[in-house]
Each structure stands twice: as C-alpha cells, then as structure tokens.
Amino acid sequence: MPAVVASAPGRVNLIGEHTDYNGGLCLPLALPQRTTVTLSPRSDPDLKLSSAQEDDDWEGAVEDRPGGWAAYVAGVVQALREDGHDVPGFEASIDSDVPVGAGLSSSAALECAVATAVAALLGLDLADRSVRRRLADACIRAENDYVGAPTGGMDQSVAMLAQPGHALLLDFADGSATPVELPLEDAGLVVLVIDTRVSHDLTDGSYGDRRRESADAARALGIESLRNADAGRIEELADDVLRRRARHVLSENLRVLAAVGAIGDRDWRALARALDESHTSMRDDFEISSRELDLAVETARSAGALGARMTGGGFGGSALALVPRGDVEAVQSAVTVEFRYAGFAEPAYLLATPDAAARVESVS
Ligand code: GLA
Numbered sequence: 337m338p339a340v341v342a343s344a345p346g347r348v349n350l351i352g353e354h355t356d357y358n359g360g361l362c363l364p365l366a367l368p369q370r371t372t373v374t375l376s377p378r379s380d381p382d383l384k385l386s387s388a389q390e391d392d393d394w395e396g397a398v399e400d401r402p403g404g405w406a407a408y409v410a411g412v413v414q415a416l417r418e419d420g421h422d423v424p425g426f427e428a429s430i431d432s433d434v435p436v437g438a439g440l441s442s443s444a445a446l447e448c449a450v451a452t453a454v455a456a457l458l459g460l461d462l463a464d465r466s467v468r469r470r471l472a473d474a475c476i477r478a479e480n481d482y483v484g485a486p487t488g489g490m491d492q493s494v495a496m497l498a499q500p501g502h503a504l505l506l507d508f509a510d511g512s513a514t515p516v517e518l519p520l521e522d523a524g525l526v527v528l529v530i531d532t533r534v535s536h537d538l539t540d541g542s543y544g545d546r547r548r549e550s551a552d553a554a555r556a557l558g559i560e561s562l563r564n565a566d567a568g569r570i571e572e573l574a575d576d577v578l579r580r581r582a583r584h585v586l587s588e589n590l591r592v593l594a595a596v597g598a599i600g601d602r603d604w605r606a607l608a609r610a611l612d613e614s615h616t617s618m619r620d621d622f623e624i625s626s627r628e629l630d631l632a633v634e635t636a637r638s639a640g641a642l643g644a645r646m647t648g649g650g651f652g653g654s655a656l657a658l659v660p661r662g663d664v665e666a667v668q669s670a671v672t673v674e675f676r677y678a679g680f681a682e683p684a685y686l687l688a689t690p691d692a693a694a695r696v697e698s699v700s
Pocket residue numbers: 349352353354355356357487488489490491538648649650
C-alpha cells in the first residue's frame with residue numbers, strides 16, 4: 337500500500353451556534369489553516385503516531401484507548417473499522433497550523449485529515465459527496481463515542497464538504513449541505529477572527545450542560561427537537577433557563593436564514609445585524625459568552641467592524657468580526673489595547689478566507 341499525505345481545514349462558524357445538535361441550521365466556512373497527516377500503512381493493526389505540535393509520540397492498539405490528541409486519530413480508525421472498512425495499522429505524522437483550543441476545530445481537522453488519508457489508502461472515491469458525508473459521520477462518532485466530546489457535527493461536516501469561496505449552509509433536520517457563495521472580497525470586507533487565547537474544552541461539562549438543557553426544553557415542549565419549537569409556546573415555559581435556551585435556538589435558526597438572505601442580496605449591513613443579534617442571544621439567553629469574548633466583540637464594533645459575535649462552542653475560544661479591509665489594523669490594535677488594559681492574555685488574529693475541504697495532497 338502507498339503512503340498518503342492528506343489535509344483538512346479548521347473552521348469558523350459565521351452564524352448558527354449550538355443549533356447543530358438541535359436539528360437546526362448553521363453556516364460555517366473552512367479556514368486556510370489546515371492539519372496535514374502523512375500516513376504509511378504497516379503490517380500489523382496498531383498505530384504509531386507523532387505530532388510536530390506535541391512532545392510525546394503514541395504507539396498502541398485502537399483498543400488501548402489513548403487520551404489526548406491520539407484519541408482523535410484512534411477514534412477515527414475505530415469508527416471506520418466499525419463501518420466495515422478494512423483499515424490497516426499505520427504510522428502517521430501530523431503537522432498543523434490550526435490553533436488548538438481557539439474554538440476553530442483543530443480536533444475535527446485532525447479527524448478529517450486522518451479519515452481522508454485512510455479513505456485514499458482504501459481507494460474510496462473522495463469526489464463522491466456521499467462518501468465524504470459518511471467519512472464526516474465516522475469522524476463525528478469518533479468524537480462523540482471514542483473521545484467523549486458530545487459535539488453536534490458541524491465541524492466535521494464543513495471540514496469534509498466545504499468549497500473555496502463559499503460558506504456551507506448545514507441543515508441538521510434533513511442532513512443537507514448547501515454551498516453559499518461569500519463574495520466578501522468584492523465588497524471590500526473580511527471576516528476577522530479574534531482568538532481570546534482563553535482555551536475552551538468541549539469535554540469539560542459546560543458544553544454538555546447546554547446540550548442537556550436543550551433536550552430538556554424540547555421535552556418540556558413535547559417536541560422531538562427545538563427546530564420545531566413554536567415561539568409562543570417557548571415564552572410560556574415555566575422554567576426561565578429552559579425558556580431562554582429554547583429562545584436562543586429558535587431565534588438563531590431564523591438568524592441563519594436571515595444571514596443567508598442578506599448574503600444573497602449582498603446586504604452586508606443586514607448580515608452584520610444578524611451577527612450582532614446572535615452575540616446578544618448567546619450572551620443573554622444561552623449564556624455561553626465570557627468577559628473576553630464580550631470585550632472583543634464590543635471593541636471590534638466600536639473600532640469599525642460592521643458586526644461581531646463570539647463563534648464556536650463558547651466559554652472562551654474566538655470571536656469574529658465583519659470588517660472593512662481598510663479597518664482591520666485599527667480593529668486589531670483596539671482589541672489588543674483593550675485586552676491589555678483589562679489584564680487579559682494577548683489576543684491572536686487571523687483572516688477567515690473560505691477555503692477547501694479535506695483533500696489528498698499526495699500519494700507515493
Ligand atoms: C462546537 C461543536 C459544534 C457546535 C458548536 C456550537 O464547535 O463542536 O458541534 O455545537 O460548538 O455551535
């Protein structure tokens with residue numbers, strides 16, 4: 337069998353947060369930052385893994401259940417073997433410029449790079465979108481069942497299905513993935529990602545709490561998922577927390593549709609409004625923002641951003657801002673100054689130009 341090099345992107349979610357596991361809508365895009373895996377099969381079923389970003393290598397059987405970063409690789413192998421694929425053991429070396437713990441899906445990038453390399457080894461047709469969909473599903477299972485992070489599927493879906501120059505409208509009710517052209521450059525705009533450097537951990541419980549509260553709210557409303565919730569009935573919920581959680585999910589789905597409409601109309605002010613409203617909803621109703629995220633969003637807006645919101649799972653990680661290209665430096669230095677003043681860590685920045693999904697880089 338040949339050696340394969342494959343890569344997969346990190347992602348940033350333009351809008352539609354904590355909707356994926358509620359049968360809802362979201363609109364992520366793939367980042368230019370990628371994780372690359374160089375994979376050579378070996379004759380026994382075990383794995384030998386190393387990463388340029390980690391001190392320790394890992395070697396063992398999938399059944400040994402490693403912790404940390406190796407779990408994302410072993411979990412994908414386990415999920416693909418469960419799907420009936422004859423996945424050989426392999427040696428893999430990993431390298432990545434996706435920031436870790438920034439809410440930009442470094443874990444999905446790793447899972448999807450591994451799944452893509454293995455798919456190439458097995459001769460699967462990566463030009464077939466249904467093959468990509470199934471690989472994304474295997475990566476989701478790796479993360480939920482093997483790693484134990486109760487995430488919803490947005491990250492792996494966009495990493496496997498994104499198209500350059502497009503955001504991806506994901507509908508978790510019918511499983512569809514629709515590219516939405518995002519001609520920001522023509523409009524002189526960029527999506528600036530502000531990494532607060534407060535790392536978030538999707539296995540630490542707070543993310544799972546929101547997932548549980550969403551399920552409780554759906555149960556209290558007597559419906560399968562919050563996607564089908566009725567606004568009037570939500571407001572009648574006796575429990576204040578469940579009412580606000582459900583209100584966020586319902587209104588966030590509507591904001592995703594508003595954002596897609598605004599992008600189609602090239603109405604960037606309307607897109608910015610949806611971003612701002614999304615942040616307010618996450619701060620007040622879903623309660624997943626933080627002082628750092630609020631400060632990043634408010635400062636970005638007052639320094640020239642059209643709109644801004646926290647992005648990803650919350651409790652740290654990154655915010656994004658829709659910024660006229662000429663104002664990017666002013667926004668960055670304003671946020672950096674305010675963070676220093678508040679005694680927060682030095683933020684980091686990147687520009688989210690919509691890039692390509694996971695791909696095979698070479699086979700030798
Ligand atoms: C994390 C999860 C996703 C999604 C977002 C919130 O990134 O991995 O599945 O739930 O949080 O929108």
